[in-house]
Amino acid sequence: MKPFYFAVIATLLCISCEQEKPQEPSKIEFTGISENIKPGDDFFMHVNKIWYDTIQIADDQVGVGSYSFLNIPQKQLLQNILEEVSITEHPKGSIEQKVGDFYASGMDTAQINKRGYTPVVPVLKKIDDIKDVADIMHFVTTEIQNGNNSFISLRVSADTKNSSINILHASQAGLGLPDRDYYFKNDSSSLGIQQAYKKYIATLLELTDEENAQAMAEKVYELEKQLAESHKTRIERRNIQANYNKFSVSDMTANEPNIGWAKMFSTLALDVDSVNVRQPAYYQKLNEMLSSVSVQDWKAYLKAHTLDNAADYLSSPFEMAVFEYNKVLYGQSKQKPRAQLMVQQVDRKLGFALGQLYVKRYFDEAAKKRVLDLVNNLQKAFENRISELDWMSDSTKLKAKEKLYAITKKIGYPDVWREYDVTIEKDKFYENVVALHKNDYEYRVKDLNKAPDKDRWGTTPSTVTAYYNPSLNEIVFPAGILQFPYFDMEADDAVNYGGIGMVIGHELTHAFDDNGAQYDKDGNLKNWWTKDDLEKFKAKTQQLIDRYSTFTVLDSVHVKGALTIGENTADNGGISIAYDAFKMTEQGQDTVKINGYTPDQRFFLSIARIWRVKTRDAFLHNYVNTNPHSPAIWRVNGPLMNFSPFYEAFEVKPGEKNYKPMEERIKIW
Template sequence: MKREKNLWWIPSLILIIFSILLLTTNVNAQYKNGFDLSNLDKSADPTKNFYQFAVGGWVKNNPIPDDQVRWGSFTILAEDNNKILREIIEAAAAKQNWEKGSAKQKIGDFYAVAMDSVKIEKLGYKPIIPDLKKIDALNKKDLVKFLAEEYLNGNGYIFNFAVTIDAKKSDSYIPHLSQGGLGLPDVEYYTKDDNRSKEIREKYLTHIANMFKLIDVNPELANQYAQKVLDIETKLAKISNTRLENRDPIKTYNKMTVDNLVKLSPDFNWKEFFDGLGLTNLNLVNVAQPKFYKGLGEVLNNVPFDDWKIYFKWNVLRSSANALSSPFVNERFDFTQRYLNGAKAMPPRWKRVVQSINMTMGELLGQLYVEKYFPPEAKERARKIVDNLLVSMKERIEGLEWMSDETKKQALTKLSTFGVKIGYPDKWRDYSELEIARDSYAKNLERVSKWSRKQMLARLGKPVDKQEWFMSPQTVNASYNPTKNEITFPAGILQPPFYNQNADDAVNYGAMGAVIGHEITHGFDDQGRKFDEKGNIREWWTKEDGQKFQERAQKLVNEYNNFVVVDTFKVNGALTLGENIADLGGLTVSLNAFKKTEQYKKGEMIDGFTPLQRFFLGWAQVWATNARDEYLKMQVKTDVHSPSVQRVNGPLMNIPEFWEAFNVKPGDPMRNPDDKIVKIW
């Protein structure tokens, strides 16, 4: 694709790009002029802690609502979106005579029955009694058949199976087996003996027992059941990869024939399982974690079958709890949100149901969302700003002093073939075979699960659908997909504070420009760089350039490893490396584009700040966040993203323009020593 090199028209484009968005008519007052000076903490020194200086006032004045575990730009915008979605959904639910099969009929019926708390309370756990009885009647010889049937019903026990894009043949799909079967959010909570992990396991035992008590298991037996569940999950955890190990797409690509899978894992009847899924002629499969499947047989054989039945019941309970009566909902919330994440109160029912619709029928709801709030003109204009950042990345690659011409040529080829998705799909997902009725919330969730599994299995043997989206239009996020080599920016994120039509270029480039640059850089981070322009894992780097990249990336790992988040919990520099590279690259690429604007060239001050200073203030504003300590402890263990304070400060410590803007001198905390400065993209 041809890229424009002359960017003189960027400033005017930036000012009008989303002028027609109706969403911006309700912009929060703090974003009215791009950056609210009350966000500042003027008592803080920007050379010591820029995050505190830039948004310390915001942090002080925006406490976390009781039903949230963190509160910041993403959550605030998501909450605003929830209110919009609620209006759309409740309008659909208010009528029962929509055309059968229409989006409004399905969305409205799903919401209406999910909001019928009187009916749900009356049912108690009756919706799952058939599942529990099925497990009671299960014989060991029927285990594989049971697991296949349950998979088709939307339930995954012990391991995970999916149909995904083949990472070395990205024009086709492949069956994909991966580790699974755990109820806690991280493998290491089962295997580590630090105080936090041991405490979590004790709380988890109590939670499991409490859930069994709710289906009338006596307390003593419920405690025994909980221990059996934890024992099984611990065995599965010990043969599982860590979260860090699973970041590597090369290590998790192990394509083999079904015959070789049988040799790897001979104690499980794989042919019967695949036949049960309707995949009778299956030949090849990718096994993400071979050691898990090698050890699976021993776990299956060493656990008494009656214990497996208890484990299966637990999985029914934990996966269905939020669709059952309030005792189940409350117990699940108390452990997963109140204890693990620090939430103080449960969100109102309407909000939980909106989230449920987003998770199960997000694109169907998205059709109604964009119809009202994101017209086609906005989509076209948004594409142009993304193109500008792609041009900036091209210039950055061309100017790299550490990369050879041979690798640069390959990098530029990959960049030139980036796919870009803006706002909403050109072709909507087909929901015509999905049936939704006003009979039962639990039944509707089951219907969606079955439909979703059927849709996924139907991919096999078909060419990859390049138009398919994996994020709904209302999502407040953005993404890079390495196997498709594409970036996606849903309509939900194309709003203040990420993009603000009332703001100056500096703030918009520091915010949305850096977000766009972030996703572009993911194509060249420590894992994205392993994929070529077609989305295939391929070594397109020279050996020398690969080593230079690793050396630079390791400096970033070392930098983030030293960041203390809360108490003794630090950022895991290796786990968060990809996101940290993307943050640094995104800021650098966006800054490169911002320097072409008239605002930057003129250097006129606004509210006492230069354009360059406002650029970095815009960056900080995006990440202004309050988070509970429990959430932060969970985040550093399980999330590939660094917490917000470190996301703001970390990249800036490596950017000379930031030092210039705020007079950061050698030796100041916001400036890395010369031998530790990181420059990649």
């Protein structure tokens, strides 16, 4: 970036820069700015404090605002579609019939409550019939196809070191709490969650008339705690090299005879001769526990997990048990309306069918082209930043640029829509769910030993999110995020580049964060760096880890710098790249104010607004422990304290809380 150059351009274009030129004002205004908080002290709250203090989190929600919480009003749009198609007759097998009848089946609470837990009784009977370890493994294996997963986690995706072929991956599994660390913490919050989880398991068992439900719940918890001892932490799992452990099936079967891998794959009709076991220590521990833990305790465990997997699809007492547990875990004080729960279920299980209806009704096709233009501009800006790096050699820069321009761009919705070859009945909610789980299993395993399907999306079009996939070297921006406050067809460039532009830059930077940088342009886990450049890169990422680890949340709770390093790198890079791309636009090279703010100020105000989020403390506590993203306030303040143009735009001075001298402003990309 060349700030002096841009300053000269701006001066040439604006002879009288102290005054506002007559201009058609943007419809996007920034109101509610807190003049009591200096931008250099806390820019997030400078922009959002008045909103933050007045907004109320609905009783049935854990947060409100932008990003993932923008999915809340988004669900209302989906509900409108589902309510319409569910009361109209449609041809059997059509998209409208499938999503409409599935929604209707889940809304028929009278029928669901009448059936109680009857739908899951045949599965529980299978558990009762288990006699030995071989029976345990047969049950676990066959239930994988029905979506009733317990202690085995299998996934078909690209070979990390040969992205041209899909292989089978096995990951650690088996826990009921959100993370292995919850089993070993003894602070009051964690202890409360542990007790709530045990109560939840006991309640599920009681609802199926188990006589010793409380004792069984204790056994289940202790069994899970043993499994948790073998789990890698979330930070350890960021070591992607350590997650690549390819073993032959014959060796796995010999080393872990109780699991019986060869028999499992035969039962599942999976043609595999090797598997990438991402966390081998877990399966070694599981193999040992299959013989050291009593069959009776394993049966209690399988019942608990079966009921946990089924609870959302059974009668209201099961639904309430889930809610009571989530109240403690996330702080939600009131159950969501049934319609909203069902919108979520349809989106999860028939999301690309529902997505087609959403796109037809709500998506502006012109947005697709406009956003593609932004992506292309940000790629050029990123290329320029790579060229100007003072810490990277020319040979590595060349490889970085090759990877940058090899990135596939997916915007709005898939070119090829997923089809659901499944029969949906209006009066059989539980059976519909099982049928959809089976369909999803078949959909995914059919790609085993084939080249990855590059038309496939990993998220539904209506979801407010975006992602980068390193194995396919692709960035994806669903229709759901191409709306205010991220993007608006009528907004000025400052707003759009500070909104969706920052998100685009964030996802582009993921190709070059601590993990993404280990993949080459073809999506292979392969080093393309010189040794010296890689060491410099690691040193810079360590600076970010150290800086973010000092940020506090909820008084004494700190951001986990090592867990969030990938997202923090992307946030810092995203702002820089988006700003450079913005400076290539006519508005970016001008200084004309709109509604009292310069173009640069509007760019940064837009950034603060796209992360405008308020959450319950319980949710935030869990978020910090389990989520690789920093909390919203640090997604704004963290990167901006490193970015000099922000200092210039708002005249940030020494002595202000987030001021950093030039030598302490961390720059990677």
